[in-house]
Amino acid sequence: MIEQALRDFFGTLVEVSSLDTDLLLFAMLVAVCIITFDSLQIIATRKRREAGLEKKSITLGLDGSKMLPVKNYVSESQGLAGRPDAIIIENGFIIPVERKPLARKLRDRYVAQLLVYMRLIEEVEGKKPPYGYLILGSNCRRVKITNTDNRQAWLQKMIDEMHEILDGAQAMATPRVSKCKRCDVSSACSFKAEEASEQLVKVGQR
Ligand code: SF4
Incomplete structure (x- = not known):
């Protein structure tokens, strides 16, 4: 009888200690999951901030991401192509981020x-983005x-000029004194603008 009671007592002890170990392991697993989740949240928040994204934005694509690759936008009719750094959705619009x-x-x-991206998105996706985002500097x-x-x-004017140059029109340099003063190749440049002569200069006329 006593022997049976002792056997039951030790059996219960083993069960309780086994239960405690399981509980402890479970608690540790939960803690590890929470820490991992928090770390991932911090990384995701940092990545979103770097890409200029807010919580309300839905990320559609991120350049360099395997899970959310950014589409390469090509327009044969406009002779344009490009791939933004990120594509997000805000208020139902596809928004480029650079x-x-x-x-x-x-x-x-x-x-x-950015205007080129918005133009491409309008043609390819069929809906004009009302705006895009530029993310500037290290901050x-x-x-x-x-x-x-x-x-x-304004963009169309530039595109037209580029197409004209591709078709053989003469390219126009637009040097500015403020830029030429800081330019690394100014000593070798024949189009350099100087204080008294800032004006449009036709390439090849000097
Ligand atoms: S010096 Fe020549 S290359 Fe440099 S900014 Fe001026 S025009 Fe351009």
Whole structure:
């Protein structure tokens, strides 16, 4: 009788200690999962910030991502092609995002590039993006560029000029004193603009 009681007592002890071990292992597993999830959240938040994305944005594509690759947009009719750094959806619109990590300020060429993406998205996806985002500098300053008719007309003028040059028209240099002063190749450049003579210069006329 006593022997049976002792056997039951030790059996219960083994079960309780086994249950404790299982519980402990389960608790550890939960803790590891929470830590891993938190780390992934931090990484995802940082990546989203670097790409200029907000929580309300839905990421459709990220350049370099295997899971969410960005589409290569090509327009045969416009003679244009491009792939933004990221594509997001905001308020039902497909929005291009372009990162310029070394940029110190907003430049026309960045705006032109983004306008090209918006034009391509409109043709390929059938819906005009009302704006796009430029992410500038190491602090990821986000600049919203609206897709206005005036801006698209400005872009069209540049595209027309490029096509004319490709068809044989003479290219025009537009040197500026402020740029030429800081230019690394100014000593070897025959189009360099100087203080008193800032003007448009036709390539090949000097
Ligand atoms: S020096 Fe020549 S290459 Fe340099 S910015 Fe001026 S025009 Fe352009």
